[in-house]
Amino acid sequence: MVSSDTPPVEASRARPHRLRLSIGAAVVLGLVVLSAAVGLGIMRGQAAPSESVPLTGAAASPAPRGDLYVHVLGAVERPGLYVLDVDARLVDAVAAAGGTTDDADLGAVNLARILADGEQIVVPVVGAVGDPGAPSVRAADDLIDLNTADQAALETLPRIGPALAERIIAWREENGRFQSVDDLLAVPGIGEKLLEAIREGVRV
Known part of the structure; x- marks a missing residue:
């Protein structure tokens, strides 16, 4: 068992x-x-x-472009106030004003010059260049505007001859507008003494 x-x-x-x-x-x-x-x-x-x-706002859309206001006068078809792109040049302002008239002196203006906001542009007629009282070279206060004056107007300043006048215009074309009268010190050939001699007769 x-x-x-x-x-x-x-x-x-x-x-x-x-x-x-x-x-x-x-x-x-x-x-x-x-x-x-x-x-x-x-x-x-x-x-x-x-x-x-997610895309940031900067990547999703380009930065907005600014505008500049210019007043075009003189030998143009439609003188007036125009709003242009911030990187516009003088030729763009003239085109906005309908182009030049038959008696315009295009040799007296630099069509490739970069514009600035609030600028007044006067396209002279043939024979008006060199007139010290012309609005294209002198401001309302009778001071020469360093950003719009042509060579003939600059030569009316004390101790400014053809060579220095050309250098001022060349500097302006390469670097843009003068932001202050003291910027003239950056122009070759202009020192402190010369600047003080012309300071009272110019503006920006």
């Missing part, structure tokens, strides 16, 4: 062992699945920003 009861005892001891092995395998499998899910979530989180990078 003893020998017949032994197999059932061994079988009952084996079943809990297999049960423990099954629970352990399930735990390991669950951990593997959980690790895979966490890793996938991290990868998605890292990739998300590269898929939706």
